[in-house]
Amino acid sequence: MADLPLLLLLLWALAAPALAADPRSMLRELEAQARAANPAFKGFSAERGAAFYRSERPGGDGKPVACASCHTPDPKAVGRTRANKDIQPLAPGANRERFTDPAKVDKWFRRNCNDVLGRACSVEEKGDFLAYLISVK
Numbered sequence: 470m471a472d473l474p475l476l477l478l479l480l481w482a483l484a485a486p487a488l489a490a491d492p493r494s495m496l497r498e499l500e501a502q503a504r505a506a507n508p509a510f511k512g513f514s515a516e517r518g519a520a521f522y523r524s525e526r527p528g529g530d531g532k533p534v535a536c537a538s539c540h541t542p543d544p545k546a547v548g549r550t551r552a553n554k555d556i557q558p559l560a561p562g563a564n565r566e567r568f569t570d571p572a573k574v575d576k577w578f579r580r581n582c583n584d585v586l587g588r589a590c591s592v593e594e595k596g597d598f599l600a601y602l603i604s605v606k
């Protein structure tokens with residue numbers, strides 16, 4: 470039985486890279502992309518992210534829409550889809566599953582940015598948005 474801790478350590482070492490994604494590592498990845506695209510990049514801003522989260526734009530059907538429309542003005546709260554289904558909180562502080570799966574994050578940024586802005590979000594917008602969500606306590 471003395472080898473059990475060693476075995477667990479080995480399993481952890483093998484599994485760790487696949488589990489490496491977390492909100493902060495995603496933010497660092499976005500930072501690297503922003504810096505590569507723009508040498509004058511000065512860092513993300515949670516304040517800009519908060520404004521972005523709340524700012525309403527004319528939606529496809531003429532009704533104003535914002536990220537906060539579905540995710541509610543408080544990212545720690547349970548949101549609501551147009552079909553009236555619950556959306557678990559977006560802030561990682563309130564929902565540990567958020568920003569841990571890069572494929573899921575990409576998919577929903579693509580969908581929701583298109584839905585709200587009529588275009589993809591820029592790296593700066595994504596970074597500000599994530600910096601804001603991480604800062605929400």
Ligand code: HEC
Binds near residue numbers: 534567584585
């Ligand atoms: C029409 C409703 C709606 C609007 C508006 C909306 N979202 Fe979402 N969002 C969803 C739904 C539904 C999900 C997926 C369900 C879930 O993950 O709980 C989601 C999930 C996400 C996720 C996935 C995060 C993760 O790690 O699981 C991100 C990122 C996201 N939204 C960003 C945005 C941004 C940025 C905006 C504003 C530009 C926005 N959303 C506006 C409905 C919306």
